[in-house]
Amino acid sequence: MARDPVKLATVGDLHWHVDRRRTFHHHFDTVHEVADFLVLPGDLTGSGLPEEARLLAAVLAETRIPVVAVLGNHDVHTEHTREVLAILRGAGVTVLEGGDAVTFTIRGVTVGFCGVKGFGGGFGARCLTPFGETTIKSFIAETKDEAARIAHDLAGLETDLRIVVLHYAPVEETVHGEPRELYPFLGSSLLCDPIDRLGADLVVHGHAHYGAERGQTEAGIPVRNVALPVLQRSYAILEFAPDHLPLRKRKAG
Ligand SMILES: [Fe+2]
Ligand SMILES: [Fe+2]
Numbered sequence: 001m002a003r004d005p006v007k008l009a010t011v012g013d014l015h016w017h018v019d020r021r022r023t024f025h026h027h028f029d030t031v032h033e034v035a036d037f038l039v040l041p042g043d044l045t046g047s048g049l050p051e052e053a054r055l056l057a058a059v060l061a062e063t064r065i066p067v068v069a070v071l072g073n074h075d076v077h078t079e080h081t082r083e084v085l086a087i088l089r090g091a092g093v094t095v096l097e098g099g100d101a102v103t104f105t106i107r108g109v110t111v112g113f114c115g116v117k118g119f120g121g122g123f124g125a126r127c128l129t130p131f132g133e134t135t136i137k138s139f140i141a142e143t144k145d146e147a148a149r150i151a152h153d154l155a156g157l158e159t160d161l162r163i164v165v166l167h168y169a170p171v172e173e174t175v176h177g178e179p180r181e182l183y184p185f186l187g188s189s190l191l192c193d194p195i196d197r198l199g200a201d202l203v204v205h206g207h208a209h210y211g212a213e214r215g216q217t218e219a220g221i222p223v224r225n226v227a228l229p230v231l232q233r234s235y236a237i238l239e240f241a242p243d244h245l246p247l248r249k250r251k252a253g
Pocket of ligand 2: 043072073074126167206208
């Protein structure tokens with residue numbers, strides 16, 4: 001008899017404002033009935049204010065399944081990042097920043113998550129290069145640093161399922177729909193390089209509010225843009241059938 005799939009509920013870009021406390025409260029009340037994990041890929045708050053984080057943390061603290069998140073650019077905007085992290089972690093949320101991959105076991109399946117906020121730079125042949133002004137070099141150095149953190153974590157993650165959580169997009173496909181002028185600020189192929197090189201089963205991200213929900217890396221790894229404005233629903237449910245996992249492991253090997 002086939003085993004139950006591992007299920008993720010995932011939604012990004014909640015942009016939790018002080019006046020939105022009722023809007024989402026019921027969205028997570030029953031999430032434990034339909035998923036094993038709740039995954040939140042960044043822009044958890046409107047502008048990174050501690051009071052926004054506290055309101056969201058109060059809701060997430062009641063969630064009966066593990067909550068895994070990364071921060072987004074909005075969450076660092078007012079530079080209360082340490083306090084926001086402490087509030088969310090105090091509520092039991094696993095907030096990934098690179099170098100801190102986590103593993104869980106669900107019905108005999110080991111599930112690993114690693115993640116970073118990520119950063120921009122653009123995609124493919126149009127990806128920004130570290131040339132010219134110091135500011136340009138610093139910009140792309142930040143993206144490369146985030147990519148290095150993903151590489152470090154994936155290299156050490158020996159689980160049946162390996163899930164990468166980002167805020168910025170690792171592929172162009174899931175930002176399609178956004179103005180082209182914004183692409184360099186929505187993500188970067190540099191984030192995808194370690195994922196294709198080291199293998200993963202899924203990448204979830206947000207940030208591209210007007211992008212496309214589904215995409216994949218060059219190596220065929222599924223990428224999902226689960227920004228709330230893209231989903232237009234409380235969360236996406238993504239399933240992994242345990243009986244199909246050995247196929248992925250053979251590919252990775
Ligand atoms: Fe956002
Ligand atoms: Fe964002």
